[in-house]
Amino acid sequence: MPLSPQTERFVLHFGEMGSRWGVNRTVGQIYALLFLSPQPLHADDIAEALGFSRSNVSMGLKELQSWRLVKLVHQVGDRRDYFETPRDVWEIFRILMEEKRRREIDPTLTLLRETLLEPPAGDSEVHAQQRMGEMLELIELCTGWFDEVHQLPPETLQSLMKLGTKVQKVLGFAGKLRGRE
Numbered sequence: 001m002p003l004s005p006q007t008e009r010f011v012l013h014f015g016e017m018g019s020r021w022g023v024n025r026t027v028g029q030i031y032a033l034l035f036l037s038p039q040p041l042h043a044d045d046i047a048e049a050l051g052f053s054r055s056n057v058s059m060g061l062k063e064l065q066s067w068r069l070v071k072l073v074h075q076v077g078d079r080r081d082y083f084e085t086p087r088d089v090w091e092i093f094r095i096l097m098e099e100k101r102r103r104e105i106d107p108t109l110t111l112l113r114e115t116l117l118e119p120p121a122g123d124s125e126v127h128a129q130q131r132m133g134e135m136l137e138l139i140e141l142c143t144g145w146f147d148e149v150h151q152l153p154p155e156t157l158q159s160l161m162k163l164g165t166k167v168q169k170v171l172g173f174a175g176k177l178r179g180r181e
Contacts, residue, residue: 001049007036011050023063026052030060031069031085040073040082068095090154097146105143112136 003011011032018028029050034041041049047057061083064070069092070083086092112132120126149157160167 001045003033003049007033010036023067024060026050026056027060027063030057031064034064034070034083035085037084040075040084042078042080042082044080046083067099069099088154090157094150097150101143101146105139109136109139109143112139 011029014032014035015025015029018031019025021028030046030052033046033049043054043057043061046052046061047054050057052060061070064083065072070085073082073084075082086095112135116129116132116136120129149160152160
């Protein structure tokens with residue numbers, strides 16, 4: 001299964017970007033291939049297209065499944081496992097944000113909350129706790145916003161994102177009406 005030049009460029013780029021996003025290059029390339037594929041692929045197809053060993057593909061697919069970025073599907077009359085990505089890019093975006101939050105943000109919130117429950121041992125810890133409290137407040141504000149935005153339908157979210165700096169102008173105008181600026 002040879003890749004077209006465009007597909008190959010995309011797959012290679014996604015592999016490089018994957019390493020910057022915290023997954024290995026192989027996983028990024030597997031995901032990119034599945035994302036572009038018009039039909040589900042089985043591991044042998046993926047291994048052949050990318051020139052990876054079957055075991056490397058299998059480990060990459062397991063990681064992508066743990067991220068909920070690929071799902072297992074079956075085809076009638078074929079005992080092999082096939083894999084595909086969600087078709088809706090907004091669903092992919094939501095899954096990525098949920099997983100990043102679960103893996104990175106939630107543990108940080110837990111640590112900050114637990115640490116701030118402990119009394120400071122000295123003056124240096126008073127300052128440290130103040131800074132951690134500021135960080136906790138910021139992260140809670142962001143996650144609260146995320147929870148609100150997460151509930152929006154994709155069309156509304158897309159419209160909100162397209163507003164860009166117009167939101168800032170509206171908020172600035174609202175601040176002026178309240179006498180804040």
